[in-house]
Amino acid sequence: MDLTVKNTLSVVIPTFNEEGNIELLYNKLRETIDPLGLDALEFIFVDDGSHDDSLKIIKRIAAHDAQVKYISFSRNFGHQLALKAGLDHARFQGVISLDADLQHPVELIPKMIEKWRAGVDVVYSKRIDKTLPWFKRTSSKLFYRIANSLSQIKLEYGVADFRLMDQKVIQALLMYKETNLFIRGIIPSLGFQQEAIEYSPNKRHAGKTKYSFSKMLRFASTGITSLSAKPLYFSIYFGVFFAFLAFIYSLYAIYAFAFGNETVPGWTSIIASILLIGGIQLIMIGIIGVYLGKVFAQSKGRPNYIIADKNTLDD
Numbered sequence: 652m653d654l655t656v657k658n659t660l661s662v663v664i665p666t667f668n669e670e671g672n673i674e675l676l677y678n679k680l681r682e683t684i685d686p687l688g689l690d691a692l693e694f695i696f697v698d699d700g701s702h703d704d705s706l707k708i709i710k711r712i713a714a715h716d717a718q719v720k721y722i723s724f725s726r727n728f729g730h731q732l733a734l735k736a737g738l739d740h741a742r743f744q745g746v747i748s749l750d751a752d753l754q755h756p757v758e759l760i761p762k763m764i765e766k767w768r769a770g771v772d773v774v775y776s777k778r779i780d781k782t783l784p785w786f787k788r789t790s791s792k793l794f795y796r797i798a799n800s801l802s803q804i805k806l807e808y809g810v811a812d813f814r815l816m817d818q819k820v821i822q823a824l825l826m827y828k829e830t831n832l833f834i835r836g837i838i839p840s841l842g843f844q845q846e847a848i849e850y851s852p853n854k855r856h857a858g859k860t861k862y863s864f865s866k867m868l869r870f871a872s873t874g875i876t877s878l879s880a881k882p883l884y885f886s887i888y889f890g891v892f893f894a895f896l897a898f899i900y901s902l903y904a905i906y907a908f909a910f911g912n913e914t915v916p917g918w919t920s921i922i923a924s925i926l927l928i929g930g931i932q933l934i935m936i937g938i939i940g941v942y943l944g945k946v947f948a949q950s951k952g953r954p955n956y957i958i959a960d961k962n963t964l965d966d
């Protein structure tokens with residue numbers, strides 16, 4: 652099989668409790684991609700430890716369709732790692748990743764392939780959304796603003812993990828050996844020719860979003876701390892700032908001691924400053940802790956994910 656001809660495609664779908672969506676998504680994918688007459692095609696469902704019937708449904712489809720592959724995790728490892736596993740296993744020249752909940756319009760795929768064939772190595776999608784819930788929109792805008800101000804990498808608002816990548820981009824990505832790789836942030840930094848296409852997202856077809864508020868916070872903090880070490884410097888800035896304040900205040904204290912006609916009880920100011928400084932120290936220790944945790948995780952060299960079951964990917 653000649654892989655330099657852009658006529659083979661892997662489709663990666665991270666799946667976590669999506670029993671209501673898989674069948675429909677699969678049918679839509681078939682409907683959209685089959686007419687393109689590709690030389691080789693595979694659908695890789697990565698079951699991220701679902702506790703509904705997702706895996707059963709995927710296996711049932713795979714039993715009838717040799718192009719359907721599955722990787723089943725031993726437990727829930729999170730969307731990014733499910734995506735990573737899928738990309739790790741994708742064998743063909745073009746690799747598309749998309750969500751299982753039909754929010755990413757399958758109809759866009761032919762357009763992505765067209766751009767890819769025209770020479771674009773990463774065709775990513777950018778959502779133009781008025782339909783997204785206010786909270787989600789505002790929080791993700793805030794995340795991008797913070798992430799961008801902290802790092803050289805420019806994440807774009809509205810860019811999620813619905814994209815087509817050439818296999819050479821995947822190979823570049825595979826060289827990043829860090830634990831909990833923040834795929835969305837790394838891809839723009841890889842270089843290559845990258846271009847966006849815009850879309851308005853559909854409503855989630857069935858089930859609920861898996862990104863709870865706490866998961867979103869964790870995602871944001873992983874994102875920021877894996878793109879940038881800048882937060883570590885905050886303690887220096889804060890330290891200098893408050894040392895300066897303390898210096899001014901001590902000048903005043905000396906002055907008051909020397910010329911003071913008022914005896915300062917002092918309790919309030921001491922408590923206030925202890926609380927303030929204590930609070931800041933805790934925040935800073937926390938930030939250092941997050942990074943230390945990353946070093947710790949990396950040094951242990953633990954696997955990113957554990958596969959409990961898969962059908963053979965190399966036939």
Ligand code: UDP
Pocket residue numbers: 664665666667668669699727728729730731733749750751752754855859860861862
């Ligand atoms: N997902 C996953 N593991 C998780 C959470 C989500 O594989 O722990 C999958 C999920 O099945 C979906 C995609 O990641 O295909 C995006 O999740 P979701 O739709 O819940 O996120 P949202 O669109 O609300 O940001």
Ligand code: MG
Pocket residue numbers: 750752754855860
């Ligand atoms: Mg979704």
